[in-house]
Amino acid sequence: MEKTHPYSSAEAIAVELQGIVRMFGGRTVIDGISLTIPRGELFGLLGPSGSGKTTLIKLMTGIDRPDAGSVSMLGEPMPQLKMLQVFGYMAQSDALYNELTGKQNLEFFGALFGLTGQLLKNRIHAAASLVDLTDHLNKQTAAYSGGMKRRLSLAIALLHEPRLLVLDEPTVGIDPVLRQSIWKELSALSRQGITIIVTTHVMDEAEKCDRLGLIRDGKLIAADTPEAIMQKAGCSTIEEAFIALGSGGGGEK
Amino acid sequence: MRIRALSIRIIRQFLRDKRTLALLFLAPLLILSLMKLVFDGQSVSPAIGMVDIPAVFTEKFEHLNAAITVYESPDSAHAALQAGELDAILQLSGGKPELMLEGSDPSINRAVLLLLQTAMQTGSGSAAPAITYLHGGPDMAAFDSFGPVLIGFFSFFFVFLLAGVSFLRERTSGTLERLLATPIKRYEIVIGYLAGFGIFTLLQASLIAWFSVDVLGLYMAGSIGYMLLINLLLSLTALTLGTLLSSFASSEFQIIQFIPLVIVPQAFFSGLFNLDAMNPWLQKLSSIMPLYYGADAMQGIMIRGESWGDFQIDxxxxxxxxxxFALLNVLALKKHRSM
Known part of the structure:
Protein backbone atom coordinates (compact mmCIF):
# COMPACT_ATOMS: atom_id res chain seq x y z
CA MET A 1 0.00 0.00 0.00
CA GLU A 2 2.98 2.31 0.40
CA LYS A 3 5.85 2.89 -1.97
CA THR A 4 7.96 -0.17 -2.48
CA HIS A 5 11.45 0.32 -1.31
CA PRO A 6 13.90 -2.11 0.26
CA TYR A 7 12.97 -2.48 3.88
CA SER A 8 15.15 -0.69 6.33
CA SER A 9 16.59 -2.83 9.07
CA ALA A 10 13.87 -1.73 11.47
CA GLU A 11 11.25 -2.70 8.93
CA ALA A 12 12.72 -6.17 8.56
CA ILE A 13 11.22 -6.89 11.95
CA ALA A 14 7.47 -7.31 12.02
CA VAL A 15 6.92 -7.38 15.75
CA GLU A 16 9.33 -6.81 18.58
CA LEU A 17 8.45 -7.27 22.22
CA GLN A 18 10.85 -6.26 24.97
CA GLY A 19 10.24 -7.39 28.50
CA ILE A 20 6.52 -6.85 28.46
CA VAL A 21 4.46 -7.38 31.57
CA ARG A 22 0.70 -7.19 31.81
CA MET A 23 -1.27 -7.50 35.01
CA PHE A 24 -4.98 -7.73 35.58
CA GLY A 25 -6.04 -6.87 39.08
CA GLY A 26 -2.75 -7.91 40.69
CA ARG A 27 -2.50 -11.14 38.70
CA THR A 28 0.41 -11.28 36.28
CA VAL A 29 -0.92 -12.57 32.97
CA ILE A 30 2.14 -11.79 30.85
CA ASP A 31 5.36 -12.10 32.75
CA GLY A 32 8.34 -10.46 31.07
CA ILE A 33 8.12 -11.72 27.49
CA SER A 34 10.70 -10.64 24.90
CA LEU A 35 10.22 -11.82 21.35
CA THR A 36 11.21 -10.77 17.84
CA ILE A 37 9.23 -11.88 14.81
CA PRO A 38 10.88 -11.12 11.45
CA ARG A 39 8.89 -10.08 8.41
CA GLY A 40 7.23 -12.78 6.39
CA GLU A 41 7.38 -15.36 9.13
CA LEU A 42 4.51 -17.66 9.95
CA PHE A 43 4.76 -17.61 13.70
CA GLY A 44 2.68 -19.85 15.90
CA LEU A 45 1.87 -19.13 19.52
CA LEU A 46 1.24 -22.36 21.30
CA GLY A 47 -0.03 -22.70 24.81
CA PRO A 48 -2.83 -24.10 26.92
CA SER A 49 -6.04 -22.10 27.44
CA GLY A 50 -5.50 -19.27 29.86
CA SER A 51 -1.74 -19.15 29.31
CA GLY A 52 -1.90 -15.57 28.00
CA LYS A 53 -1.94 -16.07 24.23
CA THR A 54 -4.84 -13.73 23.57
CA THR A 55 -3.49 -11.09 25.94
CA LEU A 56 -0.11 -11.27 24.22
CA ILE A 57 -1.77 -10.78 20.83
CA LYS A 58 -3.71 -7.78 22.09
CA LEU A 59 -0.48 -6.27 23.37
CA MET A 60 1.29 -6.85 20.04
CA THR A 61 -1.47 -5.12 18.13
CA GLY A 62 -1.75 -2.17 20.48
CA ILE A 63 -5.34 -2.94 21.41
CA ASP A 64 -4.03 -3.34 24.94
CA ARG A 65 -1.12 -1.56 26.61
CA PRO A 66 1.57 -3.36 28.62
CA ASP A 67 2.24 -2.38 32.23
CA ALA A 68 5.96 -2.61 31.54
CA GLY A 69 8.20 -3.16 28.52
CA SER A 70 7.87 -1.97 24.96
CA VAL A 71 6.16 -3.18 21.81
CA SER A 72 6.97 -2.15 18.27
CA MET A 73 5.42 -3.18 14.99
CA LEU A 74 7.26 -2.71 11.67
CA GLY A 75 9.61 -0.34 13.41
CA GLU A 76 6.83 1.83 14.87
CA PRO A 77 6.37 2.04 18.64
CA MET A 78 2.98 0.72 19.71
CA PRO A 79 0.21 1.39 20.45
CA GLN A 80 -0.50 3.68 17.52
CA LEU A 81 -3.79 4.33 15.79
CA LYS A 82 -2.35 4.35 12.26
CA MET A 83 -0.88 0.88 12.73
CA LEU A 84 -4.41 -0.51 12.97
CA GLN A 85 -4.55 -0.01 9.20
CA VAL A 86 -1.51 -2.22 8.75
CA PHE A 87 -2.57 -5.48 10.36
CA GLY A 88 -5.59 -7.70 10.08
CA TYR A 89 -7.02 -9.12 13.27
CA MET A 90 -9.28 -12.04 13.82
CA ALA A 91 -10.39 -12.61 17.38
CA GLN A 92 -11.50 -15.84 18.97
CA SER A 93 -15.16 -14.90 18.74
CA ASP A 94 -16.50 -14.56 15.23
CA ALA A 95 -17.55 -10.95 15.84
CA LEU A 96 -20.05 -10.67 13.01
CA TYR A 97 -23.27 -8.72 12.74
CA ASN A 98 -25.77 -11.55 12.49
CA GLU A 99 -28.56 -9.30 11.21
CA LEU A 100 -26.50 -8.44 8.13
CA THR A 101 -25.57 -10.58 5.15
CA GLY A 102 -22.02 -11.77 4.65
CA LYS A 103 -21.50 -9.13 2.01
CA GLN A 104 -22.85 -6.35 4.22
CA ASN A 105 -20.46 -7.43 6.97
CA LEU A 106 -17.56 -7.26 4.53
CA GLU A 107 -18.70 -3.90 3.19
CA PHE A 108 -18.92 -2.46 6.67
CA PHE A 109 -15.45 -3.50 7.80
CA GLY A 110 -14.01 -2.66 4.38
CA ALA A 111 -15.33 0.88 4.74
CA LEU A 112 -13.75 1.17 8.18
CA PHE A 113 -10.41 0.40 6.54
CA GLY A 114 -11.07 3.12 4.00
CA LEU A 115 -11.86 0.84 1.04
CA THR A 116 -14.43 2.28 -1.37
CA GLY A 117 -16.01 1.72 -4.77
CA GLN A 118 -14.46 -0.74 -7.19
CA LEU A 119 -11.50 -1.45 -4.93
CA LEU A 120 -13.88 -2.52 -2.14
CA LYS A 121 -15.80 -4.73 -4.59
CA ASN A 122 -12.62 -6.37 -5.84
CA ARG A 123 -11.32 -6.96 -2.35
CA ILE A 124 -14.63 -8.45 -1.18
CA HIS A 125 -14.59 -10.76 -4.16
CA ALA A 126 -10.97 -11.79 -3.58
CA ALA A 127 -11.38 -12.32 0.17
CA ALA A 128 -14.65 -14.23 -0.22
CA SER A 129 -13.29 -16.61 -2.85
CA LEU A 130 -10.22 -17.20 -0.71
CA VAL A 131 -12.40 -18.62 2.06
CA ASP A 132 -14.85 -20.18 -0.38
CA LEU A 133 -17.87 -18.07 0.58
CA THR A 134 -18.68 -16.40 -2.76
CA ASP A 135 -21.96 -18.31 -3.15
CA HIS A 136 -23.18 -17.41 0.31
CA LEU A 137 -22.44 -13.70 0.42
CA ASN A 138 -26.06 -12.62 0.15
CA LYS A 139 -27.25 -14.84 2.97
CA GLN A 140 -27.91 -13.40 6.38
CA THR A 141 -24.99 -14.28 8.63
CA ALA A 142 -27.36 -15.67 11.26
CA ALA A 143 -28.07 -18.53 8.83
CA TYR A 144 -24.37 -19.39 8.45
CA SER A 145 -22.94 -22.55 9.95
CA GLY A 146 -20.20 -22.25 12.56
CA GLY A 147 -17.51 -22.93 9.98
CA MET A 148 -18.91 -20.38 7.55
CA LYS A 149 -18.92 -17.72 10.24
CA ARG A 150 -15.28 -18.49 11.02
CA ARG A 151 -14.41 -18.20 7.32
CA LEU A 152 -16.26 -14.93 6.96
CA SER A 153 -14.40 -13.68 9.99
CA LEU A 154 -11.13 -14.63 8.32
CA ALA A 155 -12.19 -12.95 5.09
CA ILE A 156 -12.81 -9.73 7.02
CA ALA A 157 -9.31 -9.90 8.48
CA LEU A 158 -7.85 -10.29 4.97
CA LEU A 159 -9.99 -7.58 3.39
CA HIS A 160 -7.59 -4.67 3.51
CA GLU A 161 -4.53 -6.68 2.41
CA PRO A 162 -2.75 -6.38 5.73
CA ARG A 163 1.02 -6.71 5.91
CA LEU A 164 0.63 -8.47 9.21
CA LEU A 165 -2.11 -10.94 9.99
CA VAL A 166 -2.95 -11.76 13.59
CA LEU A 167 -5.25 -14.71 14.02
CA ASP A 168 -6.49 -15.96 17.37
CA GLU A 169 -7.33 -19.65 16.93
CA PRO A 170 -8.51 -19.32 13.33
CA THR A 171 -9.38 -22.94 12.75
CA VAL A 172 -11.53 -23.66 15.78
CA GLY A 173 -14.80 -25.23 14.64
CA ILE A 174 -13.68 -25.69 11.05
CA ASP A 175 -13.77 -29.11 9.41
CA PRO A 176 -10.44 -30.82 8.48
CA VAL A 177 -10.75 -30.20 4.75
CA LEU A 178 -11.29 -26.49 5.17
CA ARG A 179 -8.70 -26.33 7.91
CA GLN A 180 -6.17 -27.67 5.48
CA SER A 181 -7.17 -25.19 2.80
CA ILE A 182 -6.94 -22.31 5.24
CA TRP A 183 -3.46 -23.39 6.26
CA LYS A 184 -2.46 -23.69 2.64
CA GLU A 185 -3.68 -20.15 2.15
CA LEU A 186 -1.81 -18.93 5.20
CA SER A 187 1.39 -20.49 3.89
CA ALA A 188 0.82 -18.83 0.52
CA LEU A 189 0.22 -15.44 2.16
CA SER A 190 3.34 -15.93 4.22
CA ARG A 191 5.37 -16.63 1.07
CA GLN A 192 4.10 -13.31 -0.34
CA GLY A 193 5.89 -11.60 2.53
CA ILE A 194 2.92 -11.21 4.85
CA THR A 195 3.81 -11.86 8.44
CA ILE A 196 1.33 -14.14 10.15
CA ILE A 197 0.98 -14.62 13.85
CA VAL A 198 -1.40 -17.35 14.78
CA THR A 199 -2.41 -18.85 18.10
CA THR A 200 -3.40 -22.46 18.29
CA HIS A 201 -3.47 -25.41 20.55
CA VAL A 202 -3.75 -27.89 17.73
CA MET A 203 -0.33 -29.54 17.58
CA ASP A 204 -0.32 -30.64 13.96
CA GLU A 205 -1.04 -27.06 12.98
CA ALA A 206 1.89 -25.94 15.06
CA GLU A 207 4.24 -28.02 12.93
CA LYS A 208 3.25 -25.99 9.88
CA CYS A 209 4.61 -22.79 11.38
CA ASP A 210 8.07 -21.44 10.56
CA ARG A 211 8.68 -20.83 14.19
CA LEU A 212 6.82 -21.54 17.39
CA GLY A 213 6.55 -19.68 20.65
CA LEU A 214 5.53 -21.83 23.59
CA ILE A 215 3.71 -19.95 26.29
CA ARG A 216 2.93 -21.17 29.73
CA ASP A 217 1.67 -19.16 32.70
CA GLY A 218 2.46 -15.90 30.96
CA LYS A 219 6.08 -16.84 30.24
CA LEU A 220 7.66 -17.63 26.92
CA ILE A 221 9.30 -20.97 27.59
CA ALA A 222 10.67 -21.50 24.07
CA ALA A 223 10.77 -19.77 20.70
CA ASP A 224 12.28 -21.73 17.85
CA THR A 225 11.51 -23.81 14.76
CA PRO A 226 9.37 -26.88 15.43
CA GLU A 227 12.33 -29.15 14.65
CA ALA A 228 14.67 -27.34 17.00
CA ILE A 229 12.11 -27.41 19.77
CA MET A 230 11.61 -31.16 19.40
CA GLN A 231 15.33 -31.69 19.32
CA LYS A 232 15.94 -29.58 22.38
CA ALA A 233 13.31 -31.45 24.36
CA GLY A 234 14.49 -34.76 22.98
CA CYS A 235 11.01 -35.66 21.85
CA SER A 236 9.61 -36.84 18.55
CA THR A 237 6.43 -34.74 18.54
CA ILE A 238 5.61 -31.13 19.33
CA GLU A 239 3.03 -32.32 21.81
CA GLU A 240 5.57 -34.24 23.85
CA ALA A 241 8.06 -31.41 23.54
CA PHE A 242 5.50 -28.94 24.80
CA ILE A 243 4.69 -31.06 27.82
CA ALA A 244 8.36 -31.72 28.55
CA LEU A 245 9.40 -28.08 28.28
CA GLY A 246 6.32 -26.88 30.11
CA SER A 247 6.85 -29.04 33.18
CA GLY A 248 10.57 -28.29 33.30
CA GLY A 249 10.54 -24.57 32.59
CA GLY A 250 7.66 -22.44 33.76
CA GLY A 251 6.41 -23.56 37.13
CA GLU A 252 3.42 -21.98 38.90
CA LYS A 253 4.14 -19.00 41.05
CA MET B 1 -33.90 -33.74 43.50
CA ARG B 2 -33.84 -31.95 40.18
CA ILE B 3 -36.04 -29.23 41.55
CA ARG B 4 -33.58 -28.79 44.40
CA ALA B 5 -30.67 -28.66 41.98
CA LEU B 6 -32.43 -26.05 39.91
CA SER B 7 -33.34 -23.85 42.83
CA ILE B 8 -29.85 -24.09 44.28
CA ARG B 9 -28.44 -23.08 40.92
CA ILE B 10 -30.71 -20.04 40.83
CA ILE B 11 -29.73 -19.05 44.36
CA ARG B 12 -26.04 -19.38 43.48
CA GLN B 13 -26.45 -17.29 40.36
CA PHE B 14 -28.22 -14.60 42.34
CA LEU B 15 -25.53 -14.55 45.00
CA ARG B 16 -22.94 -14.09 42.26
CA ASP B 17 -24.79 -11.19 40.70
CA LYS B 18 -24.57 -8.69 43.53
CA ARG B 19 -26.09 -5.92 41.49
CA THR B 20 -29.23 -7.84 40.71
CA LEU B 21 -29.49 -8.73 44.33
CA ALA B 22 -29.13 -5.12 45.39
CA LEU B 23 -31.70 -4.08 42.83
CA LEU B 24 -34.17 -6.67 43.99
CA PHE B 25 -34.05 -5.41 47.54
CA LEU B 26 -33.14 -1.75 47.27
CA ALA B 27 -34.91 -0.48 44.15
CA PRO B 28 -38.41 -0.86 45.61
CA LEU B 29 -37.26 1.10 48.66
CA LEU B 30 -35.85 3.84 46.46
CA ILE B 31 -39.02 4.16 44.44
CA LEU B 32 -41.26 4.06 47.49
CA SER B 33 -39.18 6.82 49.09
CA LEU B 34 -39.50 8.89 45.95
CA MET B 35 -43.23 8.40 45.93
CA LYS B 36 -43.48 9.49 49.52
CA LEU B 37 -41.46 12.60 48.76
CA VAL B 38 -43.62 13.45 45.77
CA PHE B 39 -47.05 12.73 47.17
CA ASP B 40 -46.59 13.49 50.82
CA GLY B 41 -44.90 16.87 50.76
CA GLN B 42 -46.08 20.22 51.99
CA SER B 43 -49.51 21.24 50.81
CA VAL B 44 -49.55 23.45 47.74
CA SER B 45 -50.67 27.00 48.25
CA PRO B 46 -51.77 28.65 45.04
CA ALA B 47 -50.07 31.95 44.24
CA ILE B 48 -52.72 34.56 43.52
CA GLY B 49 -52.16 38.12 42.39
CA MET B 50 -54.67 40.70 43.61
CA VAL B 51 -55.48 43.93 41.83
CA ASP B 52 -57.88 46.47 43.37
CA ILE B 53 -59.29 43.89 45.75
CA PRO B 54 -60.55 45.11 49.17
CA ALA B 55 -58.18 44.28 51.98
CA VAL B 56 -60.82 42.29 53.86
CA PHE B 57 -61.06 39.96 50.98
CA THR B 58 -57.32 39.63 50.55
CA GLU B 59 -56.97 38.71 54.21
CA LYS B 60 -59.58 36.06 53.81
CA PHE B 61 -57.57 34.47 51.04
CA GLU B 62 -54.42 34.64 53.08
CA HIS B 63 -56.27 32.97 55.87
CA LEU B 64 -57.06 30.14 53.50
CA ASN B 65 -53.36 29.56 52.92
CA ALA B 66 -52.99 31.23 49.56
CA ALA B 67 -49.82 33.10 48.65
CA ILE B 68 -51.13 36.58 47.93
CA THR B 69 -49.28 39.30 46.08
CA VAL B 70 -50.90 42.67 45.66
CA TYR B 71 -50.25 44.47 42.37
CA GLU B 72 -50.79 48.15 41.63
CA SER B 73 -51.77 47.70 38.03
CA PRO B 74 -53.45 44.91 36.07
CA ASP B 75 -50.53 45.02 33.63
CA SER B 76 -47.83 44.09 36.12
CA ALA B 77 -50.01 41.31 37.51
CA HIS B 78 -50.58 40.03 34.02
CA ALA B 79 -46.86 40.02 33.32
CA ALA B 80 -46.27 37.97 36.46
CA LEU B 81 -48.96 35.50 35.42
CA GLN B 82 -47.34 35.21 32.01
CA ALA B 83 -43.98 34.56 33.59
CA GLY B 84 -45.44 31.70 35.60
CA GLU B 85 -44.95 33.42 38.97
CA LEU B 86 -48.66 33.38 39.66
CA ASP B 87 -51.33 30.73 39.34
CA ALA B 88 -54.19 33.23 39.04
CA ILE B 89 -55.15 36.94 39.17
CA LEU B 90 -58.18 38.22 40.94
CA GLN B 91 -59.18 41.74 40.00
CA LEU B 92 -62.14 44.06 40.14
CA SER B 93 -63.11 45.48 36.86
CA GLY B 94 -66.12 47.76 36.76
CA GLY B 95 -67.08 46.64 40.25
CA LYS B 96 -67.25 43.00 39.22
CA PRO B 97 -64.66 40.41 40.29
CA GLU B 98 -62.71 38.72 37.54
CA LEU B 99 -60.54 35.65 37.95
CA MET B 100 -57.89 34.82 35.39
CA LEU B 101 -56.31 31.40 35.75
CA GLU B 102 -52.86 30.48 34.42
CA GLY B 103 -54.47 27.27 33.22
CA SER B 104 -51.53 24.94 32.45
CA ASP B 105 -52.22 22.55 35.28
CA PRO B 106 -55.84 21.43 35.78
CA SER B 107 -55.14 20.40 39.37
CA ILE B 108 -53.97 23.91 40.27
CA ASN B 109 -56.96 25.41 38.48
CA ARG B 110 -59.19 23.31 40.63
CA ALA B 111 -57.34 24.31 43.78
CA VAL B 112 -57.75 28.02 42.98
CA LEU B 113 -61.41 27.66 42.12
CA LEU B 114 -62.04 25.75 45.33
CA LEU B 115 -60.26 28.46 47.29
CA LEU B 116 -62.35 31.12 45.62
CA GLN B 117 -65.51 29.24 46.39
CA THR B 118 -64.62 28.89 50.05
CA ALA B 119 -63.71 32.56 50.30
CA MET B 120 -66.98 33.57 48.70
CA GLN B 121 -69.07 31.41 50.99
CA THR B 122 -67.66 32.90 54.15
CA GLY B 123 -67.87 36.42 52.80
CA SER B 124 -70.84 38.66 52.17
CA GLY B 125 -72.60 37.64 49.03
CA SER B 126 -70.80 39.41 46.26
CA ALA B 127 -71.33 38.50 42.65
CA ALA B 128 -69.69 35.30 41.34
CA PRO B 129 -66.53 36.24 39.44
CA ALA B 130 -66.15 35.85 35.71
CA ILE B 131 -63.49 33.21 35.04
CA THR B 132 -60.99 33.39 32.19
CA TYR B 133 -57.93 31.31 31.29
CA LEU B 134 -54.54 32.49 30.13
CA HIS B 135 -53.66 29.07 28.69
CA GLY B 136 -55.93 26.19 27.89
CA GLY B 137 -59.48 26.48 29.12
CA PRO B 138 -62.08 24.88 31.34
CA ASP B 139 -62.23 21.88 29.03
CA MET B 140 -58.55 21.06 29.36
CA ALA B 141 -58.36 17.51 30.66
CA ALA B 142 -55.67 16.16 32.92
CA PHE B 143 -54.21 14.29 29.97
CA ASP B 144 -53.73 17.55 28.06
CA SER B 145 -51.60 18.72 30.94
CA PHE B 146 -49.38 15.69 31.43
CA GLY B 147 -49.56 14.41 27.85
CA PRO B 148 -46.56 16.50 26.76
CA VAL B 149 -44.54 15.06 29.64
CA LEU B 150 -45.55 11.53 28.71
CA ILE B 151 -44.53 12.09 25.09
CA GLY B 152 -41.08 13.09 26.24
CA PHE B 153 -40.92 10.32 28.79
CA PHE B 154 -41.71 7.50 26.40
CA SER B 155 -39.33 8.70 23.68
CA PHE B 156 -36.65 8.87 26.33
CA PHE B 157 -37.47 5.50 27.80
CA PHE B 158 -37.52 3.48 24.59
CA VAL B 159 -34.50 5.11 23.01
CA PHE B 160 -32.57 4.58 26.23
CA LEU B 161 -33.34 0.85 26.26
CA LEU B 162 -32.70 0.39 22.56
CA ALA B 163 -29.38 2.20 22.57
CA GLY B 164 -28.24 0.53 25.76
CA VAL B 165 -29.01 -2.97 24.57
CA SER B 166 -27.57 -2.59 21.09
CA PHE B 167 -24.31 -1.11 22.32
CA LEU B 168 -24.09 -3.87 24.89
CA ARG B 169 -24.57 -6.48 22.18
CA GLU B 170 -21.76 -4.88 20.24
CA ARG B 171 -19.57 -5.59 23.23
CA THR B 172 -20.74 -9.08 24.14
CA SER B 173 -20.69 -10.37 20.54
CA GLY B 174 -17.08 -9.29 20.12
CA THR B 175 -17.84 -6.90 17.28
CA LEU B 176 -16.74 -3.94 19.37
CA GLU B 177 -13.33 -5.56 19.77
CA ARG B 178 -13.13 -6.07 16.02
CA LEU B 179 -14.37 -2.54 15.42
CA LEU B 180 -11.62 -1.27 17.66
CA ALA B 181 -9.04 -3.30 15.73
CA THR B 182 -9.75 -1.09 12.72
CA PRO B 183 -8.39 2.46 12.41
CA ILE B 184 -11.75 3.91 13.52
CA LYS B 185 -11.37 6.61 16.14
CA ARG B 186 -13.30 6.37 19.36
CA TYR B 187 -15.26 9.54 18.73
CA GLU B 188 -16.19 8.23 15.29
CA ILE B 189 -17.89 5.27 16.91
CA VAL B 190 -19.91 7.52 19.19
CA ILE B 191 -20.90 9.91 16.40
CA GLY B 192 -21.71 7.02 14.08
CA TYR B 193 -24.03 5.60 16.68
CA LEU B 194 -25.63 9.00 17.13
CA ALA B 195 -26.21 9.42 13.41
CA GLY B 196 -27.48 5.90 12.79
CA PHE B 197 -29.87 5.91 15.69
CA GLY B 198 -30.61 9.59 15.24
CA ILE B 199 -32.47 8.86 12.01
CA PHE B 200 -34.78 6.44 13.79
CA THR B 201 -35.27 8.71 16.77
CA LEU B 202 -36.21 11.51 14.37
CA LEU B 203 -38.81 9.27 12.76
CA GLN B 204 -40.03 8.18 16.15
CA ALA B 205 -40.31 11.76 17.37
CA SER B 206 -42.27 12.78 14.26
CA LEU B 207 -44.64 9.85 14.54
CA ILE B 208 -45.28 10.46 18.23
CA ALA B 209 -45.85 14.18 17.68
CA TRP B 210 -48.25 13.62 14.81
CA PHE B 211 -50.14 10.85 16.58
CA SER B 212 -50.62 12.68 19.85
CA VAL B 213 -51.72 15.94 18.26
CA ASP B 214 -53.72 14.79 15.25
CA VAL B 215 -55.06 11.45 16.36
CA LEU B 216 -55.32 11.73 20.13
CA GLY B 217 -56.20 15.40 19.87
CA LEU B 218 -53.81 16.54 22.60
CA TYR B 219 -54.09 20.26 23.37
CA MET B 220 -51.50 21.99 21.20
CA ALA B 221 -50.99 25.72 21.38
CA GLY B 222 -47.46 26.00 19.97
CA SER B 223 -45.44 24.98 16.94
CA ILE B 224 -45.11 21.32 16.04
CA GLY B 225 -41.61 22.02 14.74
CA TYR B 226 -40.46 23.09 18.19
CA MET B 227 -42.13 20.06 19.68
CA LEU B 228 -40.22 17.83 17.26
CA LEU B 229 -36.97 19.56 18.11
CA ILE B 230 -37.41 19.01 21.83
CA ASN B 231 -38.43 15.41 21.34
CA LEU B 232 -35.40 14.79 19.16
CA LEU B 233 -33.04 16.39 21.66
CA LEU B 234 -34.56 14.33 24.42
CA SER B 235 -34.05 11.18 22.35
CA LEU B 236 -30.42 12.10 21.68
CA THR B 237 -29.87 12.55 25.39
CA ALA B 238 -31.43 9.15 26.01
CA LEU B 239 -29.27 7.66 23.26
CA THR B 240 -26.01 8.97 24.65
CA LEU B 241 -26.97 8.11 28.21
CA GLY B 242 -28.06 4.61 27.17
CA THR B 243 -24.80 3.83 25.37
CA LEU B 244 -22.80 5.30 28.24
CA LEU B 245 -24.54 3.24 30.90
CA SER B 246 -24.30 0.08 28.81
CA SER B 247 -20.56 0.20 29.51
CA PHE B 248 -21.44 -0.58 33.09
CA ALA B 249 -23.72 -3.49 32.30
CA SER B 250 -22.64 -6.99 31.40
CA SER B 251 -25.97 -8.34 30.19
CA GLU B 252 -29.29 -7.19 28.81
CA PHE B 253 -30.71 -7.95 32.19
CA GLN B 254 -28.42 -5.41 33.79
CA ILE B 255 -29.57 -2.78 31.28
CA ILE B 256 -33.12 -3.39 32.45
CA GLN B 257 -31.87 -2.72 35.97
CA PHE B 258 -31.10 0.86 35.03
CA ILE B 259 -34.81 1.53 34.55
CA PRO B 260 -35.70 1.89 38.23
CA LEU B 261 -32.43 3.72 38.89
CA VAL B 262 -32.32 6.12 35.95
CA ILE B 263 -35.71 6.28 34.28
CA VAL B 264 -38.23 6.09 37.12
CA PRO B 265 -36.73 8.87 39.26
CA GLN B 266 -36.75 11.10 36.19
CA ALA B 267 -40.44 10.41 35.72
CA PHE B 268 -41.10 11.60 39.25
CA PHE B 269 -39.18 14.80 38.74
CA SER B 270 -40.31 15.52 35.21
CA GLY B 271 -43.49 17.41 36.04
CA LEU B 272 -45.95 14.55 35.93
CA PHE B 273 -46.43 15.34 39.57
CA ASN B 274 -46.47 18.76 41.08
CA LEU B 275 -43.03 19.45 42.44
CA ASP B 276 -44.20 22.48 44.43
CA ALA B 277 -45.39 20.13 47.11
CA MET B 278 -41.88 18.76 47.53
CA ASN B 279 -39.17 19.88 49.87
CA PRO B 280 -37.35 22.77 48.15
CA TRP B 281 -33.95 21.12 48.45
CA LEU B 282 -35.33 17.97 46.90
CA GLN B 283 -36.81 19.98 44.06
CA LYS B 284 -33.27 20.94 43.15
CA LEU B 285 -32.62 17.31 42.21
CA SER B 286 -34.70 17.88 39.11
CA SER B 287 -31.97 20.13 37.74
CA ILE B 288 -29.75 17.10 37.06
CA MET B 289 -32.49 15.21 35.24
CA PRO B 290 -32.62 15.60 31.45
CA LEU B 291 -36.27 14.66 31.32
CA TYR B 292 -37.16 17.62 33.54
CA TYR B 293 -35.91 20.06 30.91
CA GLY B 294 -37.49 18.19 28.04
CA ALA B 295 -40.83 17.97 29.82
CA ASP B 296 -40.70 21.62 30.82
CA ALA B 297 -40.14 22.68 27.22
CA MET B 298 -42.77 20.29 25.88
CA GLN B 299 -45.38 21.60 28.32
CA GLY B 300 -44.43 25.14 27.51
CA ILE B 301 -44.77 24.60 23.78
CA MET B 302 -47.90 22.50 23.79
CA ILE B 303 -49.95 24.15 26.52
CA ARG B 304 -48.63 27.69 26.75
CA GLY B 305 -47.64 28.05 23.11
CA GLU B 306 -44.20 29.29 24.13
CA SER B 307 -41.83 30.63 21.52
CA TRP B 308 -38.07 30.08 21.17
CA GLY B 309 -37.10 32.67 23.76
CA ASP B 310 -39.15 30.98 26.46
CA PHE B 311 -37.68 27.51 26.23
CA GLN B 312 -34.27 28.02 24.67
CA ILE B 313 -32.57 27.35 28.02
CA ASP B 314 -34.07 23.85 27.99
CA PHE B 325 -22.70 11.89 27.79
CA ALA B 326 -21.16 11.53 24.32
CA LEU B 327 -17.83 12.75 25.65
CA LEU B 328 -17.96 10.32 28.57
CA ASN B 329 -18.75 7.62 26.02
CA VAL B 330 -15.59 8.39 24.12
CA LEU B 331 -13.67 8.14 27.38
CA ALA B 332 -15.41 4.92 28.41
CA LEU B 333 -14.36 3.29 25.14
CA LYS B 334 -10.77 3.74 26.27
CA LYS B 335 -11.40 0.76 28.50
CA HIS B 336 -11.52 -1.40 25.36
CA ARG B 337 -8.69 0.09 23.35
CA SER B 338 -5.72 1.91 24.78
CA MET B 339 -5.65 4.56 22.04
Missing part, protein backbone atom coordinates in the same frame (compact mmCIF):
# COMPACT_ATOMS: atom_id res chain seq x y z
CA UNK B 315 -32.69 23.31 24.49
CA UNK B 316 -29.19 24.35 25.55
CA UNK B 317 -29.30 22.17 28.64
CA UNK B 318 -30.42 19.12 26.64
CA UNK B 319 -27.66 19.70 24.08
CA UNK B 320 -25.25 20.05 26.98
CA UNK B 321 -26.35 16.74 28.49
CA UNK B 322 -25.99 14.98 25.11
CA UNK B 323 -22.50 16.40 24.61
CA UNK B 324 -21.46 15.46 28.12
Missing amino acids: VYVLIGFSLL
